[in-house]
Amino acid sequence: MILYVTVTETPNVAGAVETADVASHLHPVGSFDVAAHPIPSGREEIWRFTPLKRLRALHGDAVLQPGSALFRWNTPEGVRAEIVDGAEAREVRGVSGLVPNTRYAARVLAEAPTTLLVDVPADVEVGEPILVDLTGRDATTAEAVDVVLRFGRHSRAVVVLNHTGSATMAQVVEVSVDDGAEVSVVSLQDWADDAVHLSHVEAAVGRDASYKHVAISFGGDVVRMDSNVHYRGPGGSAELFGLYFADAGQHLEHRLFVDHNEPRTRSNVVYKGALQGDGAHTVWVGNVLIRKAAEGIETYEQNRNLVLTDGCRADSVPNLEIETGEIEGAGHASTTGRFDDEQLFYLQSRGVPEDEARRLVVHGFFNDIVRKIGVPALEERLMAAVESELAKNVTAEVVR
Amino acid sequence: MSTLEIRDLHVSVDTEDGPKEILKGVTLTIRAGETHAIMGPNGSGKSTLAYSVAGHPKYQITSGTVTLDGQDVLAMSVDERARAGLFLAMQYPVEVPGVSVSNFLRTAKTAVSGEAPKLRTWIKDVNTAMDRVKMERSFAQRNVNEGFSGGEKKRHEIVQLELIDPAIAVLDETDSGLDIDALRIVSAGVNRFKENGDKGVLLITHYTRILRYIVPDFVHVFVDGRIAEEGGSELAEKLEAEGYAAYVDAPAGAQA
Ligand SMILES: Nc1ncnc2c1ncn2[C@@H]1O[C@H](COP(=O)(O)OP(=O)(O)OP(=O)(O)O)[C@@H](O)[C@H]1O
Ligand SMILES: [Mg+2]
Numbered sequence: 001m002i003l004y005v006t007v008t009e010t011p012n013v014a015g016a017v018e019t020a021d022v023a024s025h026l027h028p029v030g031s032f033d034v035a036a037h038p039i040p041s042g043r044e045e046i047w048r049f050t051p052l053k054r055l056r057a058l059h060g061d062a063v064l065q066p067g068s069a070l071f072r073w074n075t076p077e078g079v080r081a082e083i084v085d086g087a088e089a090r091e092v093r094g095v096s097g098l099v100p101n102t103r104y105a106a107r108v109l110a111e112a113p114t115t116l117l118v119d120v121p122a123d124v125e126v127g128e129p130i131l132v133d134l135t136g137r138d139a140t141t142a143e144a145v146d147v148v149l150r151f152g153r154h155s156r157a158v159v160v161l162n163h164t165g166s167a168t169m170a171q172v173v174e175v176s177v178d179d180g181a182e183v184s185v186v187s188l189q190d191w192a193d194d195a196v197h198l199s200h201v202e203a204a205v206g207r208d209a210s211y212k213h214v215a216i217s218f219g220g221d222v223v224r225m226d227s228n229v230h231y232r233g234p235g236g237s238a239e240l241f242g243l244y245f246a247d248a249g250q251h252l253e254h255r256l257f258v259d260h261n262e263p264r265t266r267s268n269v270v271y272k273g274a275l276q277g278d279g280a281h282t283v284w285v286g287n288v289l290i291r292k293a294a295e296g297i298e299t300y301e302q303n304r305n306l307v308l309t310d311g312c313r314a315d316s317v318p319n320l321e322i323e324t325g326e327i328e329g330a331g332h333a334s335t336t337g338r339f340d341d342e343q344l345f346y347l348q349s350r351g352v353p354e355d356e357a358r359r360l361v362v363h364g365f366f367n368d369i370v371r372k373i374g375v376p377a378l379e380e381r382l383m384a385a386v387e388s389e390l391a392k393n394v395t396a397e398v399v400r
Numbered sequence: 401m402s403t404l405e406i407r408d409l410h411v412s413v414d415t416e417d418g419p420k421e422i423l424k425g426v427t428l429t430i431r432a433g434e435t436h437a438i439m440g441p442n443g444s445g446k447s448t449l450a451y452s453v454a455g456h457p458k459y460q461i462t463s464g465t466v467t468l469d470g471q472d473v474l475a476m477s478v479d480e481r482a483r484a485g486l487f488l489a490m491q492y493p494v495e496v497p498g499v500s501v502s503n504f505l506r507t508a509k510t511a512v513s514g515e516a517p518k519l520r521t522w523i524k525d526v527n528t529a530m531d532r533v534k535m536e537r538s539f540a541q542r543n544v545n546e547g548f549s550g551g552e553k554k555r556h557e558i559v560q561l562e563l564i565d566p567a568i569a570v571l572d573e574t575d576s577g578l579d580i581d582a583l584r585i586v587s588a589g590v591n592r593f594k595e596n597g598d599k600g601v602l603l604i605t606h607y608t609r610i611l612r613y614i615v616p617d618f619v620h621v622f623v624d625g626r627i628a629e630e631g632g633s634e635l636a637e638k639l640e641a642e643g644y645a646a647y648v649d650a651p652a653g654a655q656a
Contacts, residue, residue: 342494343494343495343496345456345478346490346494346544347504347507347508348455348477348479348482349455349479349482349487349488349490350479350482350504350508350511350560351479351482351483351508351511351512351564352479352507352508352511353479353511354478356507360499360504361496361499363498363499364499364543365497365498366498367497367498367499368497368498
């Protein structure tokens, strides 16, 4: 079925712009109308790093077929999780206030046959993580996947979206966090080597609510995830964390946009990545906009990249746009460094063999971010994933 | 019983203007049970000697030999040297973000002894080693040397010395940056290590103060990449009184 979404007023986004500079590239005007989004050429600011040729036309007019991906999830007590379609799907799409700013996101909202809806009612504290497995089974057909995560007032929950297998997937994940809720959404991209994945995550954070999004990307040929946040009231807090590990030939791109459109909101962004092998390419673009209304906000964003071998490229672009002087604090940091030989020497001088020393240093690099995820069951799995990435490289030449 | 033999060692570093010779023929033998002190002006090459023996990749050995009980040390990788029984307490210990002291110590001990230490006795050993140098036990949970004060880093080196228990220890200015009490505490740690068996110690220092606690059998004066004079512990007293002027101003090669 084809789903049509009517364009409605979106006071959260458009209405909050109080300055005249709506032309700022940090908050382009979106549209639900697919035709309003020309097919990107690659020269656009938001597409300039992405290898469009490898997207299998997912950014353009790829035929979106009924999906190959298999969905499986658990439903802990108090949670409703199901696939909806028709009127119900229509009703939940746009619940985050998302107005697509890309053609692919507009197409997902218009064309995805179903929506995976996870509902956590008000005041429910979910005792265990809600695990959603999305297993791709075919990369030769393109598919649209729509996910809506709704968290009621004062609810508490953790959702893990686990992407594995082979797929060519355009995805929209909408997250609605009502007032006072405490929510974590972890998105794991553990794809097979041939996967292509474009994903737009849009979160609306309610008054005094806290939202944590963790993007973890290991696998796939091209993965591009936009993790966006805006606020529905004062006092909301967003933590956007990311961990990625790119191998030879892989393109892993993480973009985020925090729209401080409400007073006394907070955001903290930490993305860490490692790169190894010829043609490994990572991109991090951190856009933070502090609107005129957003007095007393606090924001900090950082991106750190660890380059393990020659032939890699890490792009890191923090953007901070401030429209009010009345803020508590705003800052950013970005570093891209080669493997530190002094650390290696120190560990080796204590008898630790080189490969193990190297592993310790990389573990150490990721350690703080893994701890921030706050899902103990995942920590071990992540460290194991880092481990197996490193194992791939034993024979590759390392940076000296 | 171990012997470290350094023979006519020449070492260069790469600079923008090509290789620059730092060590210009160093010969030194450290036998088990002996404590050697090296003193010398800033920039004379003392740390270069220590790093070269440990195998830091920055230093190119252009000629000479280093052997440990006849084994070719220069042919070994850095970690092999450590496992063979060499230990270097560094002048500037390195910070390793995200790696806890406790994990680091256990990994090092496991690597050097070839098997994981028994958990129960290990925790006790670590606590004892830390207590002895008056390092708060909470340091075990902190990242290696990250945010440690100068003196805390040096104490941490001594904790490692005690736990790893090598055959030959090279201590590069372990006494620098220590307060008066810490100097006594660290010296006691080195003396305990020495009493633990027949150990060789090479102590690089600028101050005779530490030599009152750790009494050297031999003192070497290091000037411009060479040993300019050798003697017993009385030589340290002489240096304290007269400084290095006699050596620095003398023409190169004027050895005692
Ligand atoms: N990359 C380099 N380029 C040029 N000179 C170098 C380089 N690395 C080291 N040196 C020089 O080598 C010399 C020996 O340095 P080293 O650290 O061994 O001295 P040191 O005797 O330990 O001094 P200190 O008492 O200050 O610790 C110094 O003059 C130093 O500047
Ligand atoms: Mg020195």
